[in-house]
Amino acid sequence: MTTAPLRLALVGAPNTGKTTLFNSLTGSRQKVANYPGVTVERKSGSFVTPDGHSVTVLDLPGTYSLRGRSPDEEITRDIVLGRFPGEAVPDLVLCVADATNLRLTLRLVLELKRVGRPMMLVLNMIDIAKRRGVTIDLDRLSQELGLPIVTSVAVRKGGIDELLRRTDEFLSRADETATGNQWTAPTIGDLKAAQREADRIIAASVTLPAKPDTLTARIDAVVLHPIGGLAILALILFVMFQAVFSWAQPAMEFLSDSFSVLGQLIRDVLPEGLLQSFLQNGVISGVGSVIVFLPQIIIIFLFILLLEDFGYMARAAFLMDRIMGGAGLHGRAFIPLLSSFACAIPGIMATRVIDNRRDRLTTILIAPLMTCSARIPVYTLIISAFVPAKTLWGWVNLQGLVMFGLYAAGITSALTVSAIAKFFLWRDHAPAPFMLELPDYKLPRLRSIAIGVFTRARMFLYRAGTTILSMMVLIWFLASFPTAPAGAEGPAINYSFAAMIGHALEPLLAPIGFNWQIAVALIPGMAAREVAVAALGTVYSIEGGKEAADQIGQVLAQKWGLATALSLLVWYIFAPQCASTLAVIRRETGSAKWMVFTFVYMLALAYVASLLTFNLARALGIS
Amino acid sequence: MTGDPTSPQDIRLGDAARGFVGKIRRLDALQTGSGSSLSAQELEQRLVEMGFVEGARVEILHEGAIRRDPIAVRVDSATIALRRSEAMAVIVE
Numbered sequence: 001m002t003t004a005p006l007r008l009a010l011v012g013a014p015n016t017g018k019t020t021l022f023n024s025l026t027g028s029r030q031k032v033a034n035y036p037g038v039t040v041e042r043k044s045g046s047f048v049t050p051d052g053h054s055v056t057v058l059d060l061p062g063t064y065s066l067r068g069r070s071p072d073e074e075i076t077r078d079i080v081l082g083r084f085p086g087e088a089v090p091d092l093v094l095c096v097a098d099a100t101n102l103r104l105t106l107r108l109v110l111e112l113k114r115v116g117r118p119m120m121l122v123l124n125m126i127d128i129a130k131r132r133g134v135t136i137d138l139d140r141l142s143q144e145l146g147l148p149i150v151t152s153v154a155v156r157k158g159g160i161d162e163l164l165r166r167t168d169e170f171l172s173r174a175d176e177t178a179t180g181n182q183w184t185a186p187t188i189g190d191l192k193a194a195q196r197e198a199d200r201i202i203a204a205s206v207t208l209p210a211k212p213d214t215l216t217a218r219i220d221a222v223v224l225h226p227i228g229g230l231a232i233l234a235l236i237l238f239v240m241f242q243a244v245f246s247w248a249q250p251a252m253e254f255l256s257d258s259f260s261v262l263g264q265l266i267r268d269v270l271p272e273g274l275l276q277s278f279l280q281n282g283v284i285s286g287v288g289s290v291i292v293f294l295p296q297i298i299i300i301f302l303f304i305l306l307l308e309d310f311g312y313m314a315r316a317a318f319l320m321d322r323i324m325g326g327a328g329l330h331g332r333a334f335i336p337l338l339s340s341f342a343c344a345i346p347g348i349m350a351t352r353v354i355d356n357r358r359d360r361l362t363t364i365l366i367a368p369l370m371t372c373s374a375r376i377p378v379y380t381l382i383i384s385a386f387v388p389a390k391t392l393w394g395w396v397n398l399q400g401l402v403m404f405g406l407y408a409a410g411i412t413s414a415l416t417v418s419a420i421a422k423f424f425l426w427r428d429h430a431p432a433p434f435m436l437e438l439p440d441y442k443l444p445r446l447r448s449i450a451i452g453v454f455t456r457a458r459m460f461l462y463r464a465g466t467t468i469l470s471m472m473v474l475i476w477f478l479a480s481f482p483t484a485p486a487g488a489e490g491p492a493i494n495y496s497f498a499a500m501i502g503h504a505l506e507p508l509l510a511p512i513g514f515n516w517q518i519a520v521a522l523i524p525g526m527a528a529r530e531v532a533v534a535a536l537g538t539v540y541s542i543e544g545g546k547e548a549a550d551q552i553g554q555v556l557a558q559k560w561g562l563a564t565a566l567s568l569l570v571w572y573i574f575a576p577q578c579a580s581t582l583a584v585i586r587r588e589t590g591s592a593k594w595m596v597f598t599f600v601y602m603l604a605l606a607y608v609a610s611l612l613t614f615n616l617a618r619a620l621g622i623s
Numbered sequence: 624m625t626g627d628p629t630s631p632q633d634i635r636l637g638d639a640a641r642g643f644v645g646k647i648r649r650l651d652a653l654q655t656g657s658g659s660s661l662s663a664q665e666l667e668q669r670l671v672e673m674g675f676v677e678g679a680r681v682e683i684l685h686e687g688a689i690r691r692d693p694i695a696v697r698v699d700s701a702t703i704a705l706r707r708s709e710a711m712a713v714i715v716e
Contacts, residue, residue: 064672064673069665069669101700102700103700103701104673104701107672188664188667188671191668191671192671192676192677195671196676208700217684220685220695220702224684224685224695225685226691227688229688314704317704318695318704319687321687321693321704322687322688322689322690322692322693323689433661433666433669433705433706433709434693434705434709435670435704435706435709436703437673437701437703437704438702438703439702
């Protein structure tokens with residue numbers, strides 16, 4: 001017996017409950033990272049068997065075959081074959097199958113057998129199969145396949161006991177050695193032959209009930225109705241948005257207040273000076289301004305994971321595929337883009353549900369154009385200062401109409417950019433096909449969902465603690481140094497690098513109607529969009545407090561022309577004013593190239609749009 | 624089932640209406656000549672991987688709102704969503 005942990009790999013078709021099984025095995029002892037050089041998520045974890053052996057588990061991307069049609073599937077293939085650099089070949093392959101739907105997995109099992117690694121078949125969701133009257137002759141199936149079989153109910157406590165026991169048995173048997181690898185990429189003839197063999201084995205060992213499951217069919221009759229289905233989708237989204245904006249509000253206010261109190265505490269305890277300013281303005285308010293989005297991120301992922309576990313996500317993709325397809329987007333891009341209305345960061349993180357790399361990249365590129373909640377404070381400030389609260393045609397609020405226009409402009413531009421990207425970047429590439437399984441509905445399991453939400457939240461906080469913190473420190477540095485000379489008038493920021501950059505940028509920004517104060521405010525606004533509001537306050541030397549926002553509005557209304565205000569609004573639709581989003585893009589695409597690309601294209605878009613707005617407004621006599 | 628591959632009763636799954644029930648005769652991505660972007664061979668392989676093999680029972684359960692596309696097809700024990708352009712490669716009877 002060796003002391004090194006046993007390396008276990010979970011392989012299986014999508015929707016077989018592989019991830020739920022992974023969560024049951026490892027609990028919160030999970031690590032999510034990326035495989036080097038690719039955008040594929042590497043999920044690993046560990047557990048200890050009843051006999052005290054430690055085991056590491058790798059949850060490999062779901063696949064229907066080892067052909068490797070996508071980067072995810074290539075990783076599954078290469079790891080199983082022991083070809084992936086830096087990953088050891090697994091000691092034991094656990095092939096996970098949905099006991100209620102063995103057809104597609106059994107073909108994969110037959111293919112995996114040819115690889116020759118020690119393998120075990122896990123019949124997951126055996127409880128659902130039994131309830132539906134599916135009887136499986138385990139001995140016969142095991143004999144036909146020549147593999148040990150374990151049944152499991154990954155969602156229930158104790159449902160994986162047998163799997164743990166069999167893992168111990170495997171460890172105590174020394175004779176289980178790998179046979180030679182006979183796997184070659186299957187031809188279509190091989191695939192068909194394997195499917196026929198799988199169908200034969202199923203016919204010999206599985207008895208299906210006379211009456212198939214009708215609950216899924218009944219739900220689908222409503223949920224996938226061409227008109228009714230879209231209405232239900234809209235309703236689900238409405239509830240999701242309500243939740244994101246209203247349920248998260250108390251928690252966000254609490255976090256925001258806590259950070260203010262913490263900042264105030266630092267201010268009271270520490271002597272005035274650099275350290276105080278660094279901790280209060282750089283670290284606490286900087287990181288705090290990002291962490292306040294944690295409640296929204298948790299709620300969005302809670303919804304996404306619930307819908308995914310329930311089986312609805314594939315249906316949403318089905319309903320939206322044709323509608324999104326017009327703009328060159330995949331049906332699966334729908335939810336990530338929607339999440340981006342709250343914040344582009346979880347939206348970009350959620351693009352992991354899109355298998356195809358090009359579709360995923362397009363979605364990531366346009367996600368920041370969706371109007372995120374951090375733009376709302378800026379929009380509100382400028383709209384309330386410059387747009388009169390008039391009522392049009394008896395019922396339309398003019399301010400609300402402008403707000404709606406800004407949202408619509410964001411969506412329209414995102415779809416346009418996607419269509420352009422499809423035409424220019426991916427012209428030589430064929431669009432990915434849309435072919436996905438609509439799994440039977442299942443009740444979501446709270447424990448598995450909780451682990452998923454926890455993992456996402458931890459990733460977000462980790463990033464807030466590393467990349468985002470360093471960005472904040474940089475921005476604080478620019479806004480604080482050099483310090484104001486003794487006896488200087490006006491706010492200290494006017495003497496800083498930020499002001500110098502602001503003055504230097506002024507000639508560039510003058511054509512779009514921005515003065516140097518705006519340029520200065522845009523620099524801390526890179527930390528988080530809404531910080532620009534506070535920064536404008538600082539530049540125009542308005543002291544904080546609850547009424548500050550109103551005061552800033554009044555000052556701006558005196559100092560800026562309407563053309564400038566409109567130009568800034570348009571700037572905010574497009575400008576890449578968010579360091580955290582850029583950092584996430586870098587991380588999710590695995591390269592700085594796409595981060596730079598996003599920054600440049602959005603900046604260009606913002607500049608051109610603001611230039612047009614400003615000059616058009618002046619030409620129309622608004623100034 | 625007749626052995627004649629060009630039987631006039633051949634229907635392409637991509638042309639079938641909702642409610643259609645039939646059996647797969649063969650896959651033929653070469654002659655689809657339609658919107659699908661995959662090579663004929665790749666399209667056929669993917670269809671086989673999703674369970675579209677000769678003899679499997681298919682039923683069109685649902686269709687999308689725009690041009691009745693995509694479609695949700697019951698293939699033996701699983702439900703698969705796909706675009707009509709890709710379903711053109713599935714010859715049913």
